[in-house]
Amino acid sequence: xxxxxxxxxxxxxxxxxxxxxxxxxxxxxxxxxxxxxxxxxxxxxxxxxxxxxxxxxxxxxxxxxxxxxxxxxxxxxxxxxxxxxxxxxxxxxxxxxxxxxxxxxxxxxxxxxxxxxxxxxxxxxxxxxxxxxxxxxxxxxxxxxxxxxxxxxxxxxxxxxxxxxxxxxxxxxxxxxxxxxxxxxxxxxxxxxxxxxxxxxxxxxxxxxxxxxxxxxxxxxxxxxxxxxxxxxxxxxxxxxxxxxxxxxxxxxxxxxxxxxxxxxxxxxxxxxxxxxxxxxxxxxxxxxxxxxxxxxxxxxxxxxxxxxxxxxxxxxxxxxxxxxxxxxxxxxxxxxxxxxxxxxxxxxxxxxxxxxxxxxxxxxxxxxxxxxxxxxxxxxxxxxxxxxxxxxxxxxxxxxxxxxxxxxxxxxxxxxxxxxxxxxxxxxxxxxxxxxxxxxxxxxxxxxxxxxxxxxxxxxxxxxxxxxxxxxxxxxxxxxxxxxxxxxxxxxxxxxxxxxxxxxxxxxxxxxxxxxxxxxxxxxxxxxxxxxxxxxxxxxxxxxxxxxxxxxxxxxxxxxxxxxxxxxxxxxxxxxxxxxxxxxxxxxxxxxxxxxxxxxxxxxxxxxxxxxxxxxxxxxxxxxxxxxxxxxxxxxxxxxxxxxxxxxxxxxxxxxxxxxxxxxxxxxxxxxxxxxxxxxxxxxxxxxxxxxxxxxxxxxxxxxxxxxxxxxxxxxxxxxxxxxxxxxxxxxxxxxxxxxxxxxxxxxxxxxxxxxxxxxxxxxxxxxxxxxxxxxxxxxxxxxxxxxx
Numbered sequence: 001x002x003x004x005x006x007x008x009x010x011x012x013x014x015x016x017x018x019x020x021x022x023x024x025x026x027x028x029x030x031x032x033x034x035x036x037x038x039x040x041x042x043x044x045x046x047x048x049x050x051x052x053x054x055x056x057x058x059x060x061x062x063x064x065x066x067x068x069x070x071x072x073x074x075x076x077x078x079x080x081x082x083x084x085x086x087x088x089x090x091x092x093x094x095x096x097x098x099x100x101x102x103x104x105x106x107x108x109x110x111x112x113x114x115x116x117x118x119x120x121x122x123x124x125x126x127x128x129x130x131x132x133x134x135x136x137x138x139x140x141x142x143x144x145x146x147x148x149x150x151x152x153x154x155x156x157x158x159x160x161x162x163x164x165x166x167x168x169x170x171x172x173x174x175x176x177x178x179x180x181x182x183x184x185x186x187x188x189x190x191x192x193x194x195x196x197x198x199x200x201x202x203x204x205x206x207x208x209x210x211x212x213x214x215x216x217x218x219x220x221x222x223x224x225x226x227x228x229x230x231x232x233x234x235x236x237x238x239x240x241x242x243x244x245x246x247x248x249x250x251x252x253x254x255x256x257x258x259x260x261x262x263x264x265x266x267x268x269x270x271x272x273x274x275x276x277x278x279x280x281x282x283x284x285x286x287x288x289x290x291x292x293x294x295x296x297x298x299x300x301x302x303x304x305x306x307x308x309x310x311x312x313x314x315x316x317x318x319x320x321x322x323x324x325x326x327x328x329x330x331x332x333x334x335x336x337x338x339x340x341x342x343x344x345x346x347x348x349x350x351x352x353x354x355x356x357x358x359x360x361x362x363x364x365x366x367x368x369x370x371x372x373x374x375x376x377x378x379x380x381x382x383x384x385x386x387x388x389x390x391x392x393x394x395x396x397x398x399x400x401x402x403x404x405x406x407x408x409x410x411x412x413x414x415x416x417x418x419x420x421x422x423x424x425x426x427x428x429x430x431x432x433x434x435x436x437x438x439x440x441x442x443x444x445x446x447x448x449x450x451x452x453x454x455x456x457x458x459x460x461x462x463x464x465x466x467x468x469x470x471x472x473x474x475x476x477x478x479x480x481x482x483x484x485x486x487x488x489x490x491x492x493x494x495x496x497x498x499x500x501x502x503x504x505x506x507x508x509x510x511x512x513x514x515x516x517x518x519x520x521x522x523x524x525x526x527x528x529x530x531x532x533x534x535x536x537x538x539x540x541x542x543x544x545x546x547x548x549x550x551x552x553x554x555x556x557x558x559x560x561x562x563x564x565x566x567x568x569x570x571x572x573x574x575x576x577x578x579x580x581x582x583x584x585x586x587x588x589x590x591x592x593x594x595x596x597x598x599x600x601x602x603x604x605x606x607x608x609x610x611x612x613x614x615x616x617x618x619x620x621x622x623x624x625x626x627x628x629x630x631x632x633x634x635x636x637x638x639x640x641x642x643x644x645x646x647x648x649x650x651x652x653x654x655x656x657x658x659x660x661x662x663x664x665x666x667x668x669x670x671x672x673x674x675x676x677x678x679x680x681x682x683x684x685x686x687x688x689x690x691x692x693x694x695x696x697x698x699x700x701x702x703x704x705x706x707x708x709x710x711x712x713x714x715x716x717x718x719x720x721x722x723x724x725x726x727x728x729x730x731x732x733x734x735x736x737x738x739x740x741x742x743x744x745x746x747x748x749x750x751x752x753x754x755x756x757x758x759x760x761x762x763x764x765x766x767x768x769x770x771x772x773x774x775x776x777x778x779x780x781x782x783x784x785x786x787x788x789x790x
Contacts, residue, residue, distance in 0.1 A: 014403035025295025077132035143536035147485035237480030322397035429727035451674035453681030485530025486586030668776035702773030
C-alpha cells in the first residue's frame with residue numbers, strides 16, 4: 001500500500017521533469033536541420049577528399065547551376081529564341097550572388113575572329129547579331145561550348161549561372177585546405193588541430209547561411225523562368241539544385257507520409273485495443289520522443305541527411321513496439337483481477353517488463369551503435385542519431401508512459417482479444433508442437449533460397465535513382481545529364497614531367513600533346529560526357545589561325561591576354577606555378593553502360609599504357625569520392641554485421657546466462673537479416689548509402705521481439721508443461737508481437753507511395769523485415785527453445 005500511495009506523487013514528478021525537458025528541447029528543436037549537400041556524404045579528412053579540395057582551390061572551381069532551354073516551336077538560333085535567352089540571363093544576373101550568366105548570346109564566337117589577338121569580347125551574338133547559319137556552323141562540335149551551352153543535336157541551349165563565393169568563406173576555406181594538405185604527409189600538431197577546428201566552425205556558420213541563400217536563389221530562378229514557360233521547356237541541373245530538391249522532397253515526405261503513418265497507427269490502435277487511452281497514450285509518447293530527439297539532434301549539431309532521413313520513422317517504430325508490449329501485459333494483469341488499483345497494476349506491469357524492455361533497448365542500441373564503426377561518414381552519423389533516438393524511446397516508454405497512465409487515467413477495463421488473432425496464435429503453437437521437423441526444413445529451405453540473393457548484391461550510387469521516374473526533378477536531372485555533358489565531376493590533374501618542360505615556355509608542345517592524348521582517351525568512354533581542358537583552347541586557336549599555334553605563339557598569347565579572360569580560358573585548366581594541367585570531365589550517371597568502378601580501373605590502366613606514371617597524375621572530383629564510398633560499402637556492411645552479431649551474442653549471453661539460449665535467440669535475427677539482404681539481391685536493389693542500413697534496421701526490429709518472446713517463454717516454462725509452454729507464450733507476448741508487426745507493416749507500408757525511392761525502399765524492406773521477424777519468432781524460435789530448453 002505504501003508503494004501505491006507514493007506512485008501518484010512520483011508520477012507527477014516525472015511529468016513535471018518531462019514538461020521541463022519538452023520546453024527546453026522543444027525550443028532547441030527549431031534549430032534542427034536537414035542537410036542534403038554533397039559534403040554530408042564525404043568522410044572528413046579523407047585523403048581523396050583533401051586532394052579534391054586542393055585541386056578545387058588551385059584551379060578555382062566555380063559553383064554554378066545549368067538551365068537548359070528547349071524551345072517549343074522555333075529553331076534554337078531564331079532571333080526570338082536568342083532574345084528570350086538574353087532576357088532570362090539579364091534577369092538572373094540581378095540576383096545578388098550571381099557573378100555571371102553565360103550563354104551563346106554573350107560568349108565569344110571565336111571562329112569569327114581574324115586572329116587570336118583580336119578583341120574576343122566583341123565577338124558575341126549580342127554585339128554582332130550573327131546569323132543562324134553562322135551560329136550553327138560555329139558551334140557544331142565546338143570544343144568548349146558543346147555539352148555546356150548547346151547540346152550536340154542543337155535542339156536546346158543553356159545558361160550557365162555562375163555564383164560568387166563570399167570573400168570571407170573563400171579565405172577561411174583556403175586556410176583550412178592549406179592546413180588539411182599537411183595530413184597527406186603527416187599528423188597535425190595539437191595547435192594545427194585546434195586551428196583547423198576553429199576554421200571549420202567558422203566555415204560551418206557561414207555555410208549554414210549560404211545554404212539558405214542557395215534555396216532562395218533557386219526559387220528566384222524558377223520564378224524568373226515562369227513567365228517564359230510558353231516559349232519552351234526548362235530543365236535545371238547542378239549540385240545546388242540536387243541539394244534543394246532532396247531537402248524539399250524529404251520535407252514533403254515528412255509531412256505527407258508522417259501524417260499518413262500517424263493516421264494508420266491511430267486507426268490500427270483503435271481497432272486492436274478499442275479504447276481511447278490506448279490510442280492517445282502511444283501516439284502522445286511517440287510525439288514526445290520525436291520532439292525530444294529533434295531537440296537533442298539540434299543540440300549536438302547532428303543534421304539529418306538523405307541517409308538518416310528515416311531516423312524519426314524508426315524512432316516511432318521502436319517507441320511503439322515498447323509501449324505495445326507494456327499495454328498487452330497491462331491487459332493481462334487487468335484480466336487476472338488480482339490487482340485492484342491503477343497504481344499497482346502499472347507498477348507490476350513495469351516490474352515484469354522492465355527487464356525484457358531494458359535488454360531489448362540495449363541490444364537495439366548496440367545494433368545501431370555498430371554503425372559508428374563504419375568507414376562511411378553519413379552512416380556513422382546515422383549510428384549516433386539512432387543511439388540518441390533509442391535512448392529517448394526507452395526513457396519515454398518506461399517513465400513517461402506509466403506516469404501518464406497513473407496520473408491521468410483510471411483503471412482500464414479488460415479489452416477482449418481478437419478471435420482471429422487468438423486462433424492464429426493457437427495454430428502456430430500447434431504447428432510448433434506437432435510439426436517441428438517441417439518448420440525446421442521449411443525455414444532452412446526458404447532462408448537458403450532467399451539468402452543466396454546476398455551473392456547478387458552490388459554497390460551502386462546514382463542520385464538520379466533516388467527520384468521516381470515520374471517526378472519532375474528526375475526528368476530535369478536526366479535531361480541535363482544526357483544532353484548537357486553529364487552530372488558528376490571527374491578531373492584528371494596531369495603533372496607535367498621535367499622532360500616536357502622548357503624554361504622560356506609557359507607550356508611546351510609535348511605537354512599539350514600529352515594532355516590531348518589523355519582527352520582523346522577519355523572521349524572513347526561512352527559514359528564520359530563533357531570534357532574540357534587547355535587542349536580545347538588550342539583547338540579553337542587552330543581553327544582561327546588555320547594552323548596549329550606554335551608553343552612560342554601560345555606562350556605569347558597567354559602573357560598578352562586580359563587577366564579576366566586568362567582566368568576563364570586558362571586558369572581553370574592550367575597552373576603555370578605548379579606545372580599542372582586539369583582535364584575536367586562530367587560523367588553521365590544515366591548512361592546504361594556506366595560501371596563506375598570499372599571506369600576508374602580502365603582510366604588508370606589506359607594512362608599506364610600511355611606511359612604516364614602514377615605520380616604524374618591525380619584523379620579527383622565527386623565521382624572519385626562517391627566511388628571511394630561505394631568501395632567501402634560492402635566491406636563496411638560485412639564489418640558492421642560481424643561486429644553486431646558478436647556484440648548481440650555477448651549481450652544475450654549476459655541477459656540469459658546461457659550460451660545455448662543466446663545462440664538460439666540469434667537465429668531469428670540472422671534469418672531476418674539474410675532474407676532482407678537476399679531479397680535486395682534478387683530484386684537487384686543496389687547496396688548504397690541508404691539501403692546498407694536496412695540490415696541493422698532489420699536486426700533492431702527482430703531483436704526486440706525475440707528478447708520479449710524468449711523472456712516470456714522461460715517464465716512460462718516454470719509453470720507449464722513442455723507441451724503447453726508454447727501456447728501460453730503465444731497467447732501472452734505473442735499478441736504484442738502481432739500488434740506491433742501489423743502497425744509497423746501497414747504504417748510504413750505507406751512509404752511505398754513516396755516519390756523518393758530511398759523512402760519507398762525503406763518502407764518496403766522494413767515491412768518485409770517485420771513480417772519475417774514475426775514469423776520466425778513464432779515458428780522456428782519456439783521449435784528451438786522447446787528442443788534445447790527443457
